[in-house]
Amino acid sequence: xxxxxxxxxxxxxxxxxxxxxxxxxxxxxxxxxxxxxxxxxxxxxxxxxxxxxxxxxxxxxxxxxxxxxxxxxxxxxxxxxxxxxxxxxxxxxxxxxxxxxxxxxxxxxxxxxxxxxxxxxxxxxxxxxxxxxxxxxxxxxxxxxxxxxxxxxxxxxxxxxxxxxxxxxxxxxxxxxxxxxxxxxxxxxxxxxxxxxxxxxxxxxxxxxxxxxxxxxxxxxxxxxxxxxxxxxxxxxxxxxxxxxxxxxxxxxxxxxxxxxxxxxxxxxxxxxxxxxxxxxxxxxxxxxxxxxxxxxxxxxxxxxxxxxxxxxx
Amino acid sequence: xxxxxxxxxxxxxxxxxxxxxxxxxxxxxxxxxxxxxxxxxxxxxxxxxxxxxxxxxxxxxxxxxxxxxxxxxxxxxxxxxxxxxxxxxxxxxxxxxxxxxxxxxxxxxxxxxxxxxxxxxxxxxxxxxxxxxxxxxxxxxxxxxxxxxxxxxxxxxxxxxxxxxxxxxxxxxxxxxxxxxxxxxxxxxxxxxxxxxxxxxxxxxxxxxxxxxxxxxxxxxxxxxxxxxxxxxxxxxxxxxxxxxxxxxxxxxxxxxxxxxxxxxxxxxxxxxxxxxxxxxxxxxxxxxxxxxxxxxxxxxxxxxxxxxxxxxxxxxxxxxxxxxxxxxxxxxxxxxxxxxxxxxxxxxxxxxxxxxxxxxxxxxxxxxxx
Numbered sequence: 001x002x003x004x005x006x007x008x009x010x011x012x013x014x015x016x017x018x019x020x021x022x023x024x025x026x027x028x029x030x031x032x033x034x035x036x037x038x039x040x041x042x043x044x045x046x047x048x049x050x051x052x053x054x055x056x057x058x059x060x061x062x063x064x065x066x067x068x069x070x071x072x073x074x075x076x077x078x079x080x081x082x083x084x085x086x087x088x089x090x091x092x093x094x095x096x097x098x099x100x101x102x103x104x105x106x107x108x109x110x111x112x113x114x115x116x117x118x119x120x121x122x123x124x125x126x127x128x129x130x131x132x133x134x135x136x137x138x139x140x141x142x143x144x145x146x147x148x149x150x151x152x153x154x155x156x157x158x159x160x161x162x163x164x165x166x167x168x169x170x171x172x173x174x175x176x177x178x179x180x181x182x183x184x185x186x187x188x189x190x191x192x193x194x195x196x197x198x199x200x201x202x203x204x205x206x207x208x209x210x211x212x213x214x215x216x217x218x219x220x221x222x223x224x225x226x227x228x229x230x231x232x233x234x235x236x237x238x239x240x241x242x243x244x245x246x247x248x249x250x251x252x253x254x255x256x257x258x259x260x261x262x263x264x265x266x267x268x269x270x271x272x273x274x275x276x277x278x279x280x281x282x283x284x285x286x287x288x289x290x291x292x293x294x295x296x297x298x299x300x301x302x303x304x305x306x307x308x309x310x311x312x313x314x
Numbered sequence: 315x316x317x318x319x320x321x322x323x324x325x326x327x328x329x330x331x332x333x334x335x336x337x338x339x340x341x342x343x344x345x346x347x348x349x350x351x352x353x354x355x356x357x358x359x360x361x362x363x364x365x366x367x368x369x370x371x372x373x374x375x376x377x378x379x380x381x382x383x384x385x386x387x388x389x390x391x392x393x394x395x396x397x398x399x400x401x402x403x404x405x406x407x408x409x410x411x412x413x414x415x416x417x418x419x420x421x422x423x424x425x426x427x428x429x430x431x432x433x434x435x436x437x438x439x440x441x442x443x444x445x446x447x448x449x450x451x452x453x454x455x456x457x458x459x460x461x462x463x464x465x466x467x468x469x470x471x472x473x474x475x476x477x478x479x480x481x482x483x484x485x486x487x488x489x490x491x492x493x494x495x496x497x498x499x500x501x502x503x504x505x506x507x508x509x510x511x512x513x514x515x516x517x518x519x520x521x522x523x524x525x526x527x528x529x530x531x532x533x534x535x536x537x538x539x540x541x542x543x544x545x546x547x548x549x550x551x552x553x554x555x556x557x558x559x560x561x562x563x564x565x566x567x568x569x570x571x572x573x574x575x576x577x578x579x580x581x582x583x584x585x586x587x588x589x590x591x592x593x594x595x596x597x598x599x600x601x602x603x604x605x606x607x608x609x610x611x612x613x614x615x616x617x618x619x620x621x622x623x624x625x626x627x628x629x630x631x632x633x634x635x636x637x638x639x640x641x642x643x644x645x646x647x648x649x650x651x652x653x654x655x656x657x658x659x660x661x662x663x664x665x666x667x668x669x670x671x672x673x674x675x676x677x678x679x680x681x682x683x684x685x
Contacts, residue, residue: 054526076528084526088519092324094331099324106320107529 005068007032007159007190008053012062015048022048024213025062030192030206032158035185037204038194039303045213046194050161053192055079067159083157087164089148093137097128097147100136101154108155122150125180142173149180153189160184162193166200178203198300207299209306216310221299228267228297228305231255234275236282237263237290247285251278258304265301317529321537325511329541360623361445363387364408366399371419373460377430380456381412386448399433403480404653406643409435410445422460433478437646439490441621492557493645494618496550497579497638498609503546504580505608506601508587511538513600516591531684535677539584546583550576554649566652575648575662579641582669583608585676592679612638637668 008030015023023045030036040046051057053066055075064071067081091100101122105115123129126146128139136144145165153160162181166174178200181191185205193204201207202221209217209224217224238244245257245264255267266278279292329336363381367374381387390408393399402408413431421428432449436442515521524534554572557563565572587604594600614620615629616638622630633639640661647653655662 056525079526079528082526084523086519086522088522090519090523092328092520093518094328095324099327103320103324104527106323107317107524107527109316109528111316 009065014061016060033188037201037207040210083152083160085152087167098132104151126150159190211310217306224302235295317533318537322540326541360388362408366413368416369418373419374414501608504583505587506604509590509600509604512591567648585672588676611636640664
């Protein structure tokens, strides 16, 4: 019925708390069925934006349409169209799997055949068939997480908000979780997801990065990486990454550096710098280099670059 | 509403699974009864006294004035029939009635042994015991003075006071402590568990999850409080039944009236718990706030152990906002005296006002926190 219309449409959305502007003139659109990544450092305004989109917080100015409903005007109508799941997998831990499902079904008014069908769907989706009577507290994190997602989509909302849904879960479960998100997306469910794990953001069709409440970058992961075109990234693996980073930063051809564990990423100012020349200079400075080479930028490189540039603007 | 049922059902299952809370609710009151013994001494003044002077003589007036001048009794008025005596004591308007028999003065002059009667309301065993002690001492002194005045030597037997303690003739503390204990249990289960159960949802993040759903704040509150209302109502009735079986607590009044009084009191206590839950962010803070605001006032300021008339006036003012104060009056009137609604209508009204005020405050705060 709303073909072609964006599932979420944010226009000049602003929220102030006294003197502090948490969300500043934010505008973006999320298409129906899209998996949309919402990235930003802690305190960048992600949670405030999500709370406004879910109808919990009134915008100071600007509008947000979620599923065709103006969240500022009809916050209660929004709540029926969305599902929400947070990092805390907000389930009732002393209750069993089945009791949790029935509780959330109850507050969304599901009953009869629809309740049975949705209950079966959630158990299957979360891989919890035969474990209906286990106490939720005793479930491993990955299962609790899938159950929480199941409870969030019990009422078949067309739009789902996932606020850091993969915190504290092992890599295999994270992987399975993203498969679930993609399944939902293929069924036409729009998913807006925030995450701290930038490798996960690769699963998103488009990403927005916000910094200090403002939109700092928006695009597909590939588009965002293209901002590095003409600025190659060299990765240096070394036992003393801090010393290597300091040495690299003194070189005129290096724009900036960042540390990733035991390796250093250096963004170069032009395409014609030879990594071998850098390696020679590092060795001359008495530093051990285990490996050096040009790499494709990761989303983490993009994120740090975007945030740094946004932060340097007035 | 379906939402209310879903929340209530969920809450009930959580209570049943949380054995620790259930056991606390059941055993803490018994523990308190053991802990706070009965051997408490009180300095009681201004015991409200009515006098039935059947003699109307100079000697009888002398006796009455020695009661009044002692400072321990305050004369409320004279009565002329035992029906009046029943009414005044039932309503708690006087705590003691002094009966001077006809022929008192003549008997003293004739050196016949005389008897004075004092009727004391025994619903508060401590007050009654103390009042009886004072009355005995005052009578001994007054009668000695009277005998001296008519030229009787000191070694002759003085007038004998014949005390009658109504409702609780053996002055057993249990009878007077049990209604207070019921108020306690209600406070513990209602205020503390409601406050904790809402704050727990905040701490665990389930509150946020629920706020994202179309469930209204009122459905949430109703669903949360109904199981606790049922639980605390049940435990209050169980304590009364247990006290009847184990301590021979009389249940002289109407069960229906008792149920209504308990329910009105509980609604106020539950609302108080809800109000705390809207202010506190952690379970520890909620627990402490719940204790400070319910447990202690119920124990100290309700007349449970310490009689309100003996408190300094500023503290007496504070007791007016302690709902247990009214609850105890109503409860003791029903259980110990078999009194009807007319004996405590004012207290019932005060409790209802408290409950409505707390409910409104809690709803306003919750709606604000919810949005």
